[in-house]
Amino acid sequence: MNSLKKCDEISKQLIAYLDRRANSADRNEVEAHLATCSGCHERAEEFRKMFGVLDALPTVEPSLGFDARLHARIAEEPRSRWFGWMLPHPRLAFALALLLALSVWTGDLPRATSNGETATAATEQQDFEAIKDLGVLENYDVLSKFDALSEVAAEPSPADQQAQPVNDQNPEQQPPTQE
Secondary structure, three states, X not given: OOHXXXXXXXXXXXXXXXXXXXXXXXXXXXXXXXXXXXXXXHHHHHHHHHHHHHHHOOOOOOOOOHHHHHHHHHHHOOOOOOOHHHOOOHHHHHHHHHHHHHHHHHHHHHHHXXXXXXXXXXXXXXXXXXXXXXXXXXXXXXXXXXXXXXHOOOOOOHHHHHHOOOOXXXXXXXXXXXX
16 A cells, blocks of 8 residues: 555544544554654654643633523523524525516516517527428438439539630520530
């Protein structure tokens, strides 16, 4: 196992080891690692010193009347009524009112532009008309064997039109081209 991973695992177990809360298997593992790793051993010694300083501090005991005064202050606090859970807090009520106002405002926005809605509906209808025969257009066999296509005159491509000289004369009066 990588030494950094091992040190990281030991650092997680170090406090329990120093407090004597670790089980015997964990104690043995930590002790074996502390014997081989000087960095973790130094860290454990620093924790021991800190615990020694904290143990040397005097314990502060509360005054004799502390417990009685605390119970009296708790008793003085106003108790909520049995239906108090139903009353919303002011911040919650304000947030709900803003949310309601915002949803009403955004709900009215599309109705304010009714011309845009009709234009959208017309556009959707045109789109539907354009794609309603998509199944036929995708079928190449149907298109390639469609007899009506052979009757349509082929239009010259833009490349063919550029190759031919443009004459303002009648096409029947043009001289024959030599091939």
